[in-house]
Amino acid sequence: xxxxxxxxxxxxxxxxxxxxxxxxxxxxxxxxxxxxxxxxxxxxxxxxxxxxxxxxxxxxxxxxxxxxxxxxxxxxxxxxxxxxxxxxxxxxxxxxxxxxxxxxxxxxxxxxxxxxxxxxxxxxxxxxxxxxxxxxxxxxxxxxxxxxxxxxxxxxxxxxxxxxxxxxxxxxxxxxxxxxxxxxxxxxxxxxxxxxxxxxxxxxxxxxxxxxxxxxxxxxxxxxxxxxxxxxxxxxxxxxxxxxxxxxxxxxxxxxxxxxxxxxxxxxxxxxxxxxxxxxxxxxxxxxxxxxxxxxxxxxxxxxxxxxxxxxxxxxxxxxxxxxxxxxxxxxxxxxxxxxxxxxxxxxxxxxxxxxxxxxxxxxxxxxxxxxxxxxxxxxxxxxxxxxxxxxxxxxxxxxxxxxxxxxxxxxxxxxxxxxxxxxxxxxxxxxxxxxxxxxxxxxxxxxxxxxxxxxxxxxxxxxxxxxxxxxxxxxxxxxxxxxxxxxxxxxxxxxxxxxxxxx
Amino acid sequence: xxxxxxxxxxxxxxxxxxxxxxxxxxxxxxxxxxxxxxxxxxxxxxxxxxxxxxxxxxxxxxxxxxxxxxxxxxxxxxxxxxxxxxxxxxxxxxxxxxxxxxxxxxxxxxxxxxxxxxxxxxxxxxxxxxxxxxxxxxxxxxxxxxxxxxxxxxxxxxxxxxxxxxxxxxxxxxxxxxxxxxxxxxxxxxxxxxxxxxxxxxxxxxxxxxxxxxxxxxxxxxxxxxxxxxxxxxxxxxxxxxxxxxxxxxxxxxxxxxxxxxxxxxxxxxxxxxxxxxxxxxxxxxxxxxxxxxxxxxxxxxxxxxxxxxxxx
Numbered sequence: 001x002x003x004x005x006x007x008x009x010x011x012x013x014x015x016x017x018x019x020x021x022x023x024x025x026x027x028x029x030x031x032x033x034x035x036x037x038x039x040x041x042x043x044x045x046x047x048x049x050x051x052x053x054x055x056x057x058x059x060x061x062x063x064x065x066x067x068x069x070x071x072x073x074x075x076x077x078x079x080x081x082x083x084x085x086x087x088x089x090x091x092x093x094x095x096x097x098x099x100x101x102x103x104x105x106x107x108x109x110x111x112x113x114x115x116x117x118x119x120x121x122x123x124x125x126x127x128x129x130x131x132x133x134x135x136x137x138x139x140x141x142x143x144x145x146x147x148x149x150x151x152x153x154x155x156x157x158x159x160x161x162x163x164x165x166x167x168x169x170x171x172x173x174x175x176x177x178x179x180x181x182x183x184x185x186x187x188x189x190x191x192x193x194x195x196x197x198x199x200x201x202x203x204x205x206x207x208x209x210x211x212x213x214x215x216x217x218x219x220x221x222x223x224x225x226x227x228x229x230x231x232x233x234x235x236x237x238x239x240x241x242x243x244x245x246x247x248x249x250x251x252x253x254x255x256x257x258x259x260x261x262x263x264x265x266x267x268x269x270x271x272x273x274x275x276x277x278x279x280x281x282x283x284x285x286x287x288x289x290x291x292x293x294x295x296x297x298x299x300x301x302x303x304x305x306x307x308x309x310x311x312x313x314x315x316x317x318x319x320x321x322x323x324x325x326x327x328x329x330x331x332x333x334x335x336x337x338x339x340x341x342x343x344x345x346x347x348x349x350x351x352x353x354x355x356x357x358x359x360x361x362x363x364x365x366x367x368x369x370x371x372x373x374x375x376x377x378x379x380x381x382x383x384x385x386x387x388x389x390x391x392x393x394x395x396x397x398x399x400x401x402x403x404x405x406x407x408x409x410x411x412x413x414x415x416x417x418x419x420x421x422x423x424x425x426x427x428x429x430x431x432x433x434x435x436x437x438x439x440x441x442x443x444x445x446x447x448x449x450x451x452x453x454x455x456x457x458x459x460x461x462x463x464x465x466x467x468x469x470x471x472x473x474x475x476x477x478x479x480x481x482x483x484x485x486x487x488x489x490x491x492x493x494x495x496x497x498x499x500x501x502x503x504x
Numbered sequence: 505x506x507x508x509x510x511x512x513x514x515x516x517x518x519x520x521x522x523x524x525x526x527x528x529x530x531x532x533x534x535x536x537x538x539x540x541x542x543x544x545x546x547x548x549x550x551x552x553x554x555x556x557x558x559x560x561x562x563x564x565x566x567x568x569x570x571x572x573x574x575x576x577x578x579x580x581x582x583x584x585x586x587x588x589x590x591x592x593x594x595x596x597x598x599x600x601x602x603x604x605x606x607x608x609x610x611x612x613x614x615x616x617x618x619x620x621x622x623x624x625x626x627x628x629x630x631x632x633x634x635x636x637x638x639x640x641x642x643x644x645x646x647x648x649x650x651x652x653x654x655x656x657x658x659x660x661x662x663x664x665x666x667x668x669x670x671x672x673x674x675x676x677x678x679x680x681x682x683x684x685x686x687x688x689x690x691x692x693x694x695x696x697x698x699x700x701x702x703x704x705x706x707x708x709x710x711x712x713x714x715x716x717x718x719x720x721x722x723x724x725x726x727x728x729x730x731x732x733x734x735x736x737x738x739x740x741x742x743x744x745x746x747x748x749x750x751x752x753x754x755x756x757x758x759x760x761x762x763x764x765x766x767x768x769x770x771x772x773x774x775x776x777x778x779x780x781x782x783x784x785x786x787x788x789x790x791x792x793x794x795x796x797x798x799x800x801x802x803x804x805x806x807x808x809x810x811x812x813x814x815x816x817x
Binding site: 380485486487494495499501 | 714784
């Protein structure tokens with residue numbers, strides 16, 4: 001059947017769209033699937049001190065640009081009297097402070113929050129093949145360098161292994177003559193960089209910050225990076241191990257200057273850092289305006305509207321439960337979606353208080369409705385009267401409850417008054433026409449479905465997923481559509497037709 | 505007692521979900537529903553097609569007409585008041601006799617003219633109608649059941665429900681009201697359902713509250729020897745309701761009047777499933793047999809009834 005396969009295609013598309021959008025939101029925006037998850041965040045503060053000389057000042061600090069293993073959450077700069085901008089271009093990111101006139105010691109702060117990330121900002125491929133820098137040595141150095149490289153070259157196969165071999169030769173407890181000569185003139189990382197470039201392999205020294213909780217006045221440490229096949233690989237100059245050491249944040253890459261100060265002298269930069277834990281949800285929210293698909297999230301709404309949506313987005317789940325209970329199980333309820341609305345109000349009132357208040361109001365309403373039926377009113381007028389009475393009842397119950405010390409007053413107003421009035425009316429007619437048994441069946445059915453919906457809607461994970469992954473409602477929709485095509489027996493029909501057991 | 509779904513399927517039972525998806529929404533055109541949901545329209549349409557229905561005595565459309573209601577029924581001993589759009593037998597008031605100011609109900613209790621007027625105003629306000637929409641009340645002649653039915657039923661007139669699928673009568677049952685059902689013919693209220701043989705109109709099997717019974721719980725009469733008189737004409741009447749409505753899957757409610765013979769009481773576009781329990785048989789095999797017929801072949805009602813009597817007997 002053509003229409004049938006089309007239908008299943010729509011269902012499939014809905015499910016796939018819903019799930020993949022949710023996955024995208026999870027991976028791209030780091031919205032956690034679980035509520036209450038916490039993540040470690042490094043708060044890093046760079047402090048720049050210099051002596052201003054009374055001229056226009058321009059301070060430029062290199063900033064980390066998508067460092068491997070970390071993801072930037074937020075950044076800010078504090079510096080009174082200075083103009084501040086973050087300049088981003090193909091060469092990287094730099095913070096720039098400017099001031100027309102400054103005198104004496106100056107202090108500038110830049111703060112950034114970084115969170116550990118498994119994948120993002122990895123050792124990304126560089127767009128074009130870098131060329132090794134030309135290296136100049138004096139004659140003696142050149143011979144020494146040449147010999148060192150030659151020894152290491154023989155024992156290695158790749159640029160990283162060559163770097164490792166070089167590191168080994170230079171860090172043995174008693175280095176040979178060549179090594180001692182060169183080490184006396186260059187620091188270890190710089191020397192290995194020079195040697196590698198000498199061997200025709202692009203290498204550079206970057207600056208990294210070792211992250212340790214509650215450290216102050218830290219400075220950057222040089223990190224050797226070797227270009228291997230198609231990416232820059234960090235290599236530890238002391239051990240020759242490749243890969244980034246743990247807790248190492250690459251602050252400055254590609255050999256640019258860390259700090260430029262014009263109009264000042266004696267400039268220095270040092271870092272302090274702090275490890276914080278933050279709810280993963282807040283982190284995701286902090287990042288929301290930086291990414292494309294976050295435009296379709298609800299966080300951009302004002303807070304009050306967000307809380308309305310938190311409730312509204314639970315409704316589809318209630319609808320799904322009602323659909324399931326009515327189509328698959330076959331429960332009788334009074335009014336199709338009344339149970340969902342009741343469940344929503346239970347969310348505000350708590351179950352026990354809500355349930356007892358609800359039963360009290362409906363019971364009193366039924367008694368009053370009994371008197372009303374003697375008055376021979378037209379239906380609309382009768383229901384209007386009921387609405388007024390229900391509101392009276394709720395206020396009386398609130399006042400009495402308050403006197404007795406139960407704080408029902410506020411919560412009871414969440415009940416959908418008009419729905420309750422209609423429920424009373426329907427129940428009353430049902431009672432007259434079908435007897436108390438049917439009232440009991442439908443009443444219990446409605447309350448059962450309401451309590452079930454309440455239990456589901458109350459779960460933290462449900463509230464978290466419905467609000468933070470609105471696209472999951474497409475999956476709910478698909479499930480509802482599928483149930484709309486269910487032609488099997490309802491569970492209750494198996495009992496209803498139970499008399500046919502063994503019959504032929 | 506519960507039954508396995510596989511067992512029910514083997515017996516060809518139709519469940520509510522399948523009925524709704526595979527029969528009602530596939531064979532019943534939405535736009536023709538008002539014709540069956542509104543009893544007044546059904547009645548007028550039936551008169552157009554020369555199908556026998558209880559005589560219409562009056563229609564109360566507006567609130568102010570209620571005051572002149574007494575004049576309408578002045579010369580009637582018994583009458584029935586029905587909400588035109590009522591569902592499931594709701595709001596039907598049957599007055600069988602009158603004693604000065606009091607009107608006697610079929611169940612034996614009586615009510616005053618004020619009670620009746622209030623009932624009328626409830627009907628007009630839409631209390632008994634499907635979606636609570638404003639309604640009209642129709643007043644029609646009482647049915648005088650044939651003697652054997654009169655004795656059989658506790659109160660109220662026994663009626664015969666026939667499921668008509670694409671014009672073919674596929675299954676039938678006799679519904680007998682009981683004390684428990686308060687004179688109503690609805691099975692879930694406790695009326696007795698007697699499955700009828702499509703070929704002969706003779707009883708096959710009887711149930712009350714889904715349990716097998718052999719005697720009427722109130723009158724004590726045996727239920728296994730019933731034979732509905734004028735059976736073929738009755739099936740013909742049911743079958744012709746297909747031309748009347750052009751709805752593929754309907755339940756036709758019929759009565760046999762002592763003087764006028766089979767009459768069409770009302771039609772239902774969502775007929776219930778209890779008829780299967782009353783017959784001890786599933787509907788699906790019969791429905792499938794009709795679905796297998798050549799759709800280009802459009803036989804007359806007589807031919808359809810003969811086919812059904814031959815095939816499903």
